[in-house]
Amino acid sequence: MLAAGMCALGFAAPAGAVEMRSAVFRIDYPRLAPISRFDEVPEDLGFAGAVLATEDNMTTGAFLGHSYEIETVSVPPEGADVAFKALLEAGHETIVVLAENEDLLRLADMAGPEVLILNAAAEGIALRDADCRANTLHIAPSDAMKADAVAQFAVWKKWPEWLLIHGSNPADLSLAEAYRRSAAKFGAKIVEKRVFEDTGGARRTDSGHVLVQRQVPIATQGAEDHDIVIAADASDYFAPYLPFHLWTPAPVMGSGGLRPVTFHGGQEAWGATQFQTRFDELAGRYVREEDYNTWLALRIIGEAVTRANTGEVAALRDYLLSEEFEVAAFKGVPVTFRSWNGQLRQPILLFDGRITASVSPQEGFLHQVSPLDTLGLDQPESACTAFGG
Numbered sequence: 001m002l003a004a005g006m007c008a009l010g011f012a013a014p015a016g017a018v019e020m021r022s023a024v025f026r027i028d029y030p031r032l033a034p035i036s037r038f039d040e041v042p043e044d045l046g047f048a049g050a051v052l053a054t055e056d057n058m059t060t061g062a063f064l065g066h067s068y069e070i071e072t073v074s075v076p077p078e079g080a081d082v083a084f085k086a087l088l089e090a091g092h093e094t095i096v097v098l099a100e101n102e103d104l105l106r107l108a109d110m111a112g113p114e115v116l117i118l119n120a121a122a123e124g125i126a127l128r129d130a131d132c133r134a135n136t137l138h139i140a141p142s143d144a145m146k147a148d149a150v151a152q153f154a155v156w157k158k159w160p161e162w163l164l165i166h167g168s169n170p171a172d173l174s175l176a177e178a179y180r181r182s183a184a185k186f187g188a189k190i191v192e193k194r195v196f197e198d199t200g201g202a203r204r205t206d207s208g209h210v211l212v213q214r215q216v217p218i219a220t221q222g223a224e225d226h227d228i229v230i231a232a233d234a235s236d237y238f239a240p241y242l243p244f245h246l247w248t249p250a251p252v253m254g255s256g257g258l259r260p261v262t263f264h265g266g267q268e269a270w271g272a273t274q275f276q277t278r279f280d281e282l283a284g285r286y287v288r289e290e291d292y293n294t295w296l297a298l299r300i301i302g303e304a305v306t307r308a309n310t311g312e313v314a315a316l317r318d319y320l321l322s323e324e325f326e327v328a329a330f331k332g333v334p335v336t337f338r339s340w341n342g343q344l345r346q347p348i349l350l351f352d353g354r355i356t357a358s359v360s361p362q363e364g365f366l367h368q369v370s371p372l373d374t375l376g377l378d379q380p381e382s383a384c385t386a387f388g389g
Helices: 047-064 077-089 101-111 143-156 170-186 208-219 272-283 289-308 313-320
Strands: 007-009 018-027 066-075 094-098 116-119 136-138 161-167 189-196 228-232 252-254 259-261 348-351 356-360
Touching: 018 047, 018 077, 018 289, 047 066, 047 272, 047 289, 066 077, 066 289, 077 101, 094 101, 094 289, 101 116, 116 289, 116 313, 143 170, 143 252, 143 259, 143 348, 143 356, 161 170, 170 189, 170 228, 252 259, 272 289, 289 313
Parallel strands: 018 066, 018 094, 094 116, 116 136, 161 189, 161 228, 228 252
Antiparallel strands: 007 066, 259 348, 348 356
């Protein structure tokens, strides 16, 4: 198992070669106790993906005289600014950040235009909209992309009437708004909204399932007729309990039931088996979204260095945002960046806890540029001006 904290992985390079010094910066926030031991957060979350990406980059880099060094840092929120400044002072110019929305924005501003930030965790829509930053590229999909992925599947299945159940925390309300916008975008109808109040009680107790078995049916009793239940629970407080406990039986999607994810440990299509095998051998566990996002962020840097033959950050950024760039991501199609807000275009997997049940964008959802642009903010919808769009 890889240790969290400060570590470095490097490979020697010939004289005069391109040398890339990147970092992975993770803020470790206080968390609720996991509902299940399957959900326990590994110490090397994200960092394992960084090591694998560095090995992959060196597969080609070793022949081209390119070298890659990666430093990983994990800190509590109160130590984030000091630790991040230390990375900047040490000369790191490409930094993968695993942090929440507000912290990502602050760190991006702290980094300045000479540093390229790759967002591997924050999913806030505003970061791709009015709060975008020219030095930040988003590997993690936005809440809007994930909500659109669910909405497309529901509409394709001809399940247009939704009961929306959302939490009471700010992040839950923001996610609920993303689903409201997706419903309007694709012609679905939210027939009713209900709030599941976060009372701060224990979610993981010996009698937890007994209480839930009594509470959830009552909380969903008497709802308007609906095809599916959409759960907007960014806090991961109640959504896992919804399936099998509703008053009226219905599929659950969103934060529980069928969930939109960038990647998961059961995904094996499009050559992903070899990725999964190598990750399992490295980390001794299954891959999680943060690992995949971090791996992809650093692979994107490696691919750009290989093709552009430069380690200069401004040149790399320009190349990444150009029509020439694309990279394989074990998702069936090459992934590229939206030049107007720095968001990575990518398919979204719909995961039921064991398998990929479907992949969005769904068949029949068309776009004049790319079907991938049916997920999330399209260029006319984005208020981002930092990229010159």
